[in-house]
Amino acid sequence: MNEFLNGACHCGCVRFSVKLLDGFNSIRRCTCSYCRMRGGTPVSARAEELTILTGAEVLKLYRFNTGVAEHYFCSNCGIYTHHRRRSNSALFGVNVACLEGVSPFDFPDIPVVDGVNHPNDTGTTRVVGHLRFVPE
Template identity: 75%
Template structure:
């Protein structure tokens, strides 16, 4: 997928464009303590392929545990937009709900990766389950 997508936080203060690394094939959820609480579905992009076009000053950075992963969210509305991955700092995970015309509920099956037992800590990498959305 070489299409560039527009993205924004809920209030529209933070806006960005992104070219996804592998389209929506990289979609996933994570089980780490932070991802469990934020509940976002993310897709992958190269760091250089995400450009904040407005509101960079409104982005707030949050780090925890090892401090390697960088989680960005809008300081006005609180929405998580993207994060630099600990497992691969050359990539961002991008919140699909921030992409124009995309919803996490567009994906009937979202793989869940083991973020509790992180591969950088000697844990096993990979999919440990699936989050499914089955509309009525």
């Protein structure tokens, strides 16, 4: 996947363009307290390949714990659009649900990584389970 994709928050105030690092192969969920509650399903992109087209002024930033990761969300509709990764600040995690024509339900199996025991603290990325969607 070498093309740029368009994305937006729910209300459309925040619009962006992104080129994914490895297509949808980097899709994942995380067990850290924030990701558990937020429920986002991110894919990876290089920081320089995500461009906010409109709505930068309504994006809000949230940091917790170490304060390294930067989680962005629309202050109007509350939707998480992307975050700068703690494990690699040159990368963003982009909410796949915000990408045009894409849904987390398009992926039958999503690896879940151990965010409680973060790779920066343990030196290893560990898959601890899988989130599955089986349509009826």
